[in-house]
Structure formats: structure tokens, C-alpha cells
Amino acid sequence: MINRDDLGSWLEGPRFDREEDDWPGKRLGLPVNGSHSLAPAWKRILALLVDWLMCLTIANLIDPANPILAPAIFALENFVLVGTLGYSVGHRIFGIEVRRLDGHVPGLLKSFIRAVLVVLVVPALIFNRDNRGVHDLAAGTVILRR
Structure with a gap:
């Protein structure tokens, strides 16, 4: 027979029981907070929003009727800036950076x-216990505080 505790646990969602000395990034050898710890989700989301709005504005100035221009500019910005500097404009504003697991700038590939x-959006919404999205897992990168 199903009791109320069974339904309550299902409605509350999955439980992520972590030990007290466990934190996102520990398995990667990252500190719990401070410089070079994992960037919080709110900074990553705001950086993404800044980048997207900037690229959308540029696309609308160039050709407002072209629906592919904004995502193309966004992809180009991410490709060039993250590949060479390790951060996009939004990342820089919010003090976060993209690094390979060995600490170096990701590089162009x-x-x-x-x-x-x-740019496909969905891979960035699926993430693991270390708050790394599918895009970061596939590229072998991580977003850190500066």
C-alpha cells in the first residue's frame, strides 16, 4: 500500500544527499569558494543574458529580418573570445571565465x-553534480570565478 511519505518524497523530487565535506567541483579538485571555484549559476545565467542581448542588438542593427544572424553572432563571439581569451563579454562583466580542466584557455577546437x-540551448540546460553543462562536459571545460 502506498502511504503519504511515498508520495511526498516523489513530489519533492530527487534527493541529493551530500556529505558535509562535499561540494560541486570537489571531484575536479576545485576549492569550495573564492578564486578558481565553480561560478555560481546566477552569474553564468546573467553573463549569458548579457552576451545574448548584445548579439541580438548587433544583429538587429545589421539586418533585423534575418532570424539566423543573432545566433550566428552569438556563436562567433563565444568561439573567438572563449577560445582565445577564456571569456566572453558577459563572462568578463560578471568575473567568470571558461577554462580547460588543466587551467588553460580552452583553445579554438x-x-x-x-x-x-x-547555441543549441538544450545541452546548456542539462548539467551534472559539478554544475557542468553538457556543452562543458563535451568540450572538457569548466566555468570558474576569476
Whole structure:
């Protein structure tokens, strides 16, 4: 027989029981907070919003009737800036950066993989216990605080 506790646990969603000394990024050797720890989700989302609005504005100035121009500019921005500098305009504003797991700038190949998956949107919404989206897992990158 099903009791109320069974329904309550189902409605509450999955439980992520973590030990007290466990945090997102620990398995990657990252500190719990401070410089070079994982960037919080709110900074990543706001950086994405800044980048998207900037690219949308540029696309509307160039050709407002072209629906592919804004995502193309967004992908190009991510590909070039993240691949060479390790951050986009939005990342820079919010003090976060994209790095490979060894701490170096991603480079053009990893940046290309990451940019393609970010433009597809859905891979960026699926993430693991270390708050790394599918785009970061596929590219071998992580978003850190500066």
C-alpha cells in the first residue's frame, strides 16, 4: 500500500544527499569558494543574458529580418573570445571565465564544440553534480570565478 511519505518524497523530487565535506567541483579538485571555484549559476545565467542581448542588438542593427544572424553572432563571439581569451563579454562583466580542466584557455577546437552546443540551448540546460553543462562536459571545460 502506498502511504503519504511515498508520495511526498516523489513530489519533492530527487534527493541529493551530500556529505558535509562535499561540494560541486570537489571531484575536479576545485576549492569550495573564492578564486578558481565553480561560478555560481546566477552569474553564468546573467553573463549569458548579457552576451545574448548584445548579439541580438548587433544583429538587429545589421539586418533585423534575418532570424539566423543573432545566433550566428552569438556563436562567433563565444568561439573567438572563449577560445582565445577564456571569456566572453558577459563572462568578463560578471568575473567568470571558461577554462580547460588543466587551467588553460580552452583553445579554438574546444571553444568551437562548446559554442555549437551553447547555441543549441538544450545541452546548456542539462548539467551534472559539478554544475557542468553538457556543452562543458563535451568540450572538457569548466566555468570558474576569476
